[in-house]
Every structure is written in C-alpha cells, then in structure tokens.
Amino acid sequence: MISNEMAQRINTQINREMYSAYFYLGLSAQAETMNLKGVAAWFLAKHGEELAHALKMYRYLIDQDARVQLSEVAAPASVDGGVLPMFERTLEHERGVTATINEMVDFALSAKDHATNIFLQWFVTEQIEEEATVKDIIGRVRLFGDQGQSLLMIDNELAALAKQIGQGAATAA
Template sequence: MISKDMATRMSNQLNMELYSAYFYLALSSRAETGSLKGISDWFMAKHFEEQAHAMKIYHYLKDQDVDIQLQAITAPPAEEMSVLQMLEATLEHEREVTKAINDLVDHALTEKDHATNIFLQWFVTEQIEEEATVGEILGRLRLFGDKPEGLLMIDNELGVMAATLAQAGAAGPSIG
C-alpha cells in the first residue's frame, strides 16, 4: 500500500499519460489531413505507446490497492501546426513529462517509498529514449525547414519507424 499523497500524484501522472495519448492522436489526425501518412502513422504509434504507459500506471495503482479517481482529460491544442511545429510541440511535451516523472521520483524518495521508486525507473529510462528520438527527428527536420523535399523524406522515415513499431506489437492493432 502506498501513501494517499503518492497515490494522488501517480493518478495525476496517469492522467498526463492519457493526455499524451490524446495529444498524439490529435497530431496524427492533423498529419493525415495534410496527406503525410508516415508522420500520421508515427504519431498514432506514439498514441498507443502513451496509452500503454497510462495502463502501466493504472495496473501499478491497482496492485497497490488504490481506489483510482479518474479525472477529465484536457483537450489537445486545436490550432493549425506545421510539421516542424508538431515535432517542436512533441519535444516540449516530452520534456514536461520527464520533469513530472523526476518530481514523482523525488517524492517517492522523500517518502522512502521504494516500490514506487523502482516502478518509476522504467519511466525515467523511457523518457531519455523518447526525448532522444524526437530530438533527432527534429534536428534533421530543421535542416530542411518545412520544404517539401524534407517533409517527404521525414514522412517516409517515420512511416518505416511506425511500421517497425507496429510489427513489434507496440503500436496497437490499427497500424500497418
């Protein structure tokens, strides 16, 4: 059993992961509307990954016998975005998630909550990988700005990455 305070903080993180899933679903939709199928598939794969993150936290809380109070999920931003802006927003969002995870680890350590601390280590590692992947894509995208040649290249690359994720079973049933 974890403390009530820790449970509330972890429930907030569950909400943040669900928001992440919702945010990437919105970006996937926008990319598909812009005929960028590869980018759309990649954001869809991220959507499913974030759902999996949320469920990991959900099951941890249930294992800890927490009576989870689910909260409303904020609507993602509705304004038009270029692909560059989408990737910039993604990196910014992942950095916020990293900060939230680090704050949770800090709190778990303060409470000497070893179980939650160990559970959170997977998320600490995951965030390093997520920021690195998005940073790399963004770096190459910035070389081209939003020029069509660059967009088509990134669209192809992300399409391949999304297909690999789908094959690995990480991207949910509706990809591939």
C-alpha cells in the same frame, strides 16, 4: 504499501498520460489532413504508447491496493505551421512529462517508497528515449527542410519508425 499521496500523484500522472495520448491523436489527425501518412502513423503509434503508459500506472495502483481515480482529459490545442512546429511542440510536451516523472521519483525517494521508485525508473528511462527521438526528428527536419522531397523522405522514415513502435508495443503487451 503505497501512501495515499503517492497514489494521488500516480492518478494525476495517469491523466497526463491520457492527455498525451489525446495530444498525439490530435497531431496524427493534423498530419492526415496534410497528406503526411508517415507522420500521421508515427503520431498514432505514439498515441498507443501513451495509452500503454497510462495502463501500466493503472495496473501498478491496482497491484498496490490503491484506488484508481480517473478524471476528465483536457482537449489538446492544435499546432499551426507545419511539421517542424508539430515536433517542437512535441518536444516541449515530452519535457513537461519528464519533469512530472522526475517529481514523482523525488517524492517516492523522500517518502522511502522503494517499490514506487523502482516502478518509476522504467518511465525515467522511457523519457530519455522519447526526448532523444524527438530531438533527432527535429534535427533532421531542420537539416533537410519540411517541404518537397525532404519532407517526403522524412515522412517515409517516420512511417518505418511507426511500424517499429507498433511492433515494440505488441511485444511489451
């Protein structure tokens, strides 16, 4: 049985996941205004992934007979300066999410909550992938630049990645 403290931590994380979805939706809108359809599609696909993460945690609480407590989702700040700062802020954000997931795992282990520890391992693995993907994008933007033909190439690559994310989300659901 899940403890009230663990359920509260998961509820807090549900809010963080909803914020992440909102964060990515905002970045998608910014990319749209820059006429970067591929970047916008990638951020929009990430928005959907984050919603799925929140729902996965929601379902876990329900399955554990714990109370789901939704709270207000803060509005994310816009990111100024182009594509590179958008992805740098994304990496910073994902590292913060990784830290909170790791804190929940630490708590589950200290509480000997084996079911929650096992449940959270999926998120640990997901965060490794999330950070690696964003670091790769940042590396490519730094290598090729975020203007002209280089930006067009990156925009096209992110459009293709967005389709893969969307297909993966459809398969997981």
